[in-house]
Amino acid sequence: MRIARVLETCLYADDLAACTDFYERVLGLEVYSQVAGRHVFFRCGDTMFLLFNPAATQQATGPVPPHGAHGQGHVAFAVRQVELPQWRDRLQHSGVAIEAEVTWPSGGQSLYLRDPAGNSVELTTPGIWKLAEPADS
Amino acid sequence: MRIARVLETCLYADDLAACTDFYERVLGLEVYSQVAGRHVFFRCGDTMFLLFNPAATQQATGPVPPHGAHGQGHVAFAVRQVELPQWRDRLQHSGVAIEAEVTWPSGGQSLYLRDPAGNSVELTTPGIWKLAEPADS
Numbered sequence: 001m002r003i004a005r006v007l008e009t010c011l012y013a014d015d016l017a018a019c020t021d022f023y024e025r026v027l028g029l030e031v032y033s034q035v036a037g038r039h040v041f042f043r044c045g046d047t048m049f050l051l052f053n054p055a056a057t058q059q060a061t062g063p064v065p066p067h068g069a070h071g072q073g074h075v076a077f078a079v080r081q082v083e084l085p086q087w088r089d090r091l092q093h094s095g096v097a098i099e100a101e102v103t104w105p106s107g108g109q110s111l112y113l114r115d116p117a118g119n120s121v122e123l124t125t126p127g128i129w130k131l132a133e134p135a136d137s
Numbered sequence: 138m139r140i141a142r143v144l145e146t147c148l149y150a151d152d153l154a155a156c157t158d159f160y161e162r163v164l165g166l167e168v169y170s171q172v173a174g175r176h177v178f179f180r181c182g183d184t185m186f187l188l189f190n191p192a193a194t195q196q197a198t199g200p201v202p203p204h205g206a207h208g209q210g211h212v213a214f215a216v217r218q219v220e221l222p223q224w225r226d227r228l229q230h231s232g233v234a235i236e237a238e239v240t241w242p243s244g245g246q247s248l249y250l251r252d253p254a255g256n257s258v259e260l261t262t263p264g265i266w267k268l269a270e271p272a273d274s
Contacts, residue, residue, distance in 0.1 A: 001220045001227075002165055004271030005182030007263055008213035009146040012206070028139055032266070045142030047184065048266050054208065063239045065249045067257040069149070071191065071206035076145035083138045090138075099202050112202045120204040126144055129169070129185050134141030 007047060011073045012054045013117035016040055019051055022115050026094045027077065027123075045134075049075070076110070076122035080134050084109060087123055104128045147187045148210045150254035153177055156188055159252050163231045164214070164260075182271075186212070213247070213259035217271050221246060224260055241265045 013019040020040045023029045029042040029049060038056040042049040054068030079087060091098060091113060099120075100112040108128035113121050126132060150156040157177045160166045166179040166186060175193040179186040191205030216224060228235060228250060236257075237249040245265035250258050263269060 001216075001223045003181055003260070004215040004217070004263075006143065006146045006184040006186055006212060007215040007261060007266070007268075008211070008259065009143045010211045012208075043266070044140055046263070046268050047143040048213075049143055050211075052211075057211075058208075063237055065236050065251075065257050067209040067211040069206040069208035069210045071149075071195075071208075072204045073206045073210070074145070074147045074187075074189075074194075074204040075143060076185075078141040078144040079138075080141070086138045100200055102200050114202075120202050122145065123140070124144060126141075126183070129144070129180070131144075131183050 005047070008050055009047065009075055010050045010052055010067075011075055011115070011117070011119045012052050012069050013115070013119070014053060014055065015116060016051060016053055018116035022096075023049070023051070026090065026096055027121075044077070072118050072120055074120040074122070076124045078126050078131075078134055079123045080136075081109065081125045081127070084111065084123075084125075087111060106130070143184065145185045145187055146212055147189055147204075148212055148252070148254070148256045149189050149191045149206050150252070150256070151190060151192065152253060153188060153190055155253040159233075160186070160188070163227065163233055164258075181214070209255050209257055211257040211259070213261045215263050215268075215271055216260045217273075218246065218262045218264070221248065221260075221262075224248060243267070 032041045032043045034040040058068035108125040110124040169178040171177040195205035245262040247261040
């Protein structure tokens with residue numbers, strides 16, 4: 001008996017519309033479902049990326065326990081090393097600044113940006129954790 | 138060019154030691170690396186679960202941009218449907234309360250608990266997102 005993987009990853013944003021545009025248009029994620037003012041859920045390979053408005057989810061409504069955080073969260077998405085130049089181009093063309101770029105001593109690279117809510121978003125190669133590169137897009 | 142999956146999922150906790158014990162002993166995650174007072178990183182299948190002390194990561198030190206959140210974050214881990222009874226047993230024996238249990242209309246089940254920092258932790262079957270069950274443990 002073991003946990004297989006992380007299935008749902010959450011970040012919080014007061015302005016869901018601005019963030020939805022960022023994750024959909026700039027990062028190319030696919031919206032799975034949404035409830036205006038409460039959440040936007042994205043499918044991302046075999047994981048789910050969930051964006052919540054904490055003002056809504058901190059209220060106890062329905063069977064799901066309340067949650068909600070404030071501040072700058074962090075998420076990293078797996079990308080292919082060979083596609084990093086294309087990601088740099090896309091970010092530049094979208095007007096999204098690269099806040100930092102790190103080449104890790106153990107191998108692999110990370111680009112750091114901010115979503116419109118100020119969360120720290122990383123595009124990185126799984127090799128930084130000694131995990132395999134994603135298959136071809 | 139596309140994002141393959143979420144690679145790093147983060148939660149925040151002021152008391153890393155208490156949380157480390159919870160994720161390691163109760164949930165069975167494997168510690169990958171840690172820096173006392175700053176972070177504990179867990180490997181979880183082909184994803185990474187990162188626990189940070191926001192008091193440390195909100196400081197800008199080194200090349201990685203600062204981040205850090207306060208409040209009750211949320212994470213969901215993928216488990217096998219057939220193993221849910223064993224998970225209930227382990228939680229009971231570990232003295233961890235199940236805050237809620239949800240059977241989803243579209244199929245699948247979730248158990249909700251709290252980590253020592255108050256984060257909402259879900260053990261769930263990937264079928265709730267129409268994703269495949271994990272392979273045998």
